[in-house]
Amino acid sequence: MSKNRLSVEFAGLTFKNPFILSSAPPTMDARHILRAAKLGWGGAVMKTVTEEPTVDPRTRLGVLRKNGKAIGMNNIELLSRKPLTTWTEDWIPKIKQEAPEDFIFIASIMSGIEPEGWTALAETMSQTGADAIEINVSCPHGSPEKHMGAFIGQDPTLVEQVTRAARKGTDLPLLVKLTPNVTDIIPIANAAVKGGADAISAINTVESLIGIDIETATPLPIAYGIDTTEQMSTYGGFCGPAVKPIGLRFVSQIAKAHPNIPISGIGGIENWSSAIEYLMVGARTLQVCTAVMWHGFSIIKDMISGLTEFMERKGYESLDSIIGKALPKITSWTALTKLPPVVARIIAEKCTGCKECVIACADGGFVAIQMRDKIAVVKNDKCDGCGLCAIVCDYDAVEFVHIK
Ligand SMILES: Cc1cc2nc3c(=O)[nH]c(=O)nc-3n(C[C@H](O)[C@H](O)[C@H](O)COP(=O)(O)O)c2cc1C
Incomplete structure (x- = not known):
């Protein structure tokens, strides 16, 4: 098998393999990203930055278990803790200098409904050496209360406006990360494309309430109200293996509507086989968060070897021969026959x-x-x-x- 069978073209970039760390705690700083880069990840999307650094509640992660095994996680965490300048002056130059040359670094930005903020952030990130920019219009908690994140991502007009504004600030490949918290993702994807997106990332987390501690009638994850003593919580973003069906749905729908727009598939990818499922519904690259948070960066080794062995076994010469392979078989309910019995x-x-x-x-x-x-x-x-x-x-x- 040739060495580069896993390489894939994506929005003008060449990834040595399709596996990317999504924007999340595993990409919170240069140290994390460099460790992943050295272990063989194809790229990383940095933890999203906005104009102001985030201060997060504690605790902020909740879990859904089945027979004791974690199958999903929710979080009420927001964006990067560090100011923009820590990324632009310190961490991004360090990553670009120390990561393997073929490691793709994607900056992640978020601003509000005013277009100027997106243009300015995109411009700033373009001057750092980042290989691409992902715009986050999809965080479902906290941000929407400030008319950011999924507040924008649920409105096609705003998505088009902010994508166009970010486009104005950069010539780099521009990814728009979409929210699954919509009834129909196609008008949103259309708006991103119309605004100048080169690629779409889907999905961000699914808005959720992870559970209730029934002994104390307290919603989870337990955090504290402003007075710092009363236990409270809020709606968060659900992710991990349990959201894979939702991610597959949205990625396949976008891929059918926009066969020429590259998609970065996200949501519950935990191993080589779930990765292949995403490829088969049209994703060209694959972003991973929860599986890394639970099992560490080194899962990349099994993902690469599992995907490679699968391709050898099935005679797939390139990822292009897998990408979208299941799409023609996804049809409407009406088009399904009751036969054969x-x-x-x-x-x-x-x-x-x-x-x-x-x-x-x-x-x-x-x-x-x-x-x-x-x-x-x-x-x-x-x-x-x-x-x-x-x-x-x-x-x-x-x-x-x-x-x-
Ligand atoms: C704790 C936590 C923080 C996250 N922070 C961000 C973020 O800053 N920006 C972003 O675009 N997505 C963020 N995400 C969403 C992930 O990048 C990803 O879209 C989501 O978790 C689904 O992938 P998974 O099932 O592999 O976890 C975060 C997810 C988690 C669990």
Whole structure:
């Protein structure tokens, strides 16, 4: 396999591999970014800066667990803690000097509804040696209260205006990072393109309330009110493996509407296989936050080797032959036929006799599964082929077969 099979062209830039750190705590300063760069990441988007440094509440991260395992996270954190000048005078020059030459550094900026702020920030970032600029119109918490972030990103007119304003300030590739907190992302993507975006990043976090501590009736993550004693919280941004279906939806919709605009896919990418899912729905690069926060920068090694081995096994010569490969198979509901008829079949060797599928099918399905000799068995004439039994089976003991 040639060495550069993972390289990809994106908005005029060449990434040595598609894996980028998204704008988040792992890109909070030069030290973090340089460590990632040296471990082989293709690039990084710095933690977003705005005109004023952020002061964050504590605590600010909450978790969603399933059987003890974290599957999603929410945060009420805002933007960079350090002033713009720390980035422009100290950290970005250091990163550009010390990172491998082929490491792509993307500056991330946020301003308000006045276009001048975007132009000024884009101009400033263009003079730092950054390779590209991502504009953040998508942070769902805190920022919207100040008419920033997702407040802008939910309004096509504002998205077009601020994209155009940032465009005015830079000749660098311009990425617009979109929010999933909209009913229809296409008018927003159209506005970004009309305003001069070279690429789209999607998605930022999903607005959420992660949970309630039921012992104290306190929303999570627990932070403190202004008086510093009363425990309170606020709506945050949800991310991690649990948001992958939402990210895949938006990326695929944007890719279908704008086949010529490169997309940086984000949302729940945790390993090489979830990365491939994003490539297959049209993403050209892949941004990762939660998986790095949970498992560290070194996950890049498995991501690269897993993607490479997959490409070898399947005979894919380049990422271009994977990108968008699933898109033609995403159609409308109306375009799906009821035929051919498919029914469930329990693979006897894998069935443990736990009865989960029997219970689910009895109460949530078509009463089509019975126990016979301690093994679940499907009655073909009752089975509707809905797929519920496979969802509740922890042993991968269900397959679907065509019947005549
Ligand atoms: C703690 C935290 C801080 C974040 N800060 C930013 C930010 O400053 N700018 C930004 O564009 N996105 C920010 N994000 C969003 C991530 O870049 C990313 O879009 C989101 O987490 C989805 O990716 P993931 O599922 O891989 O985490 C932040 C996410 C987290 C968890």
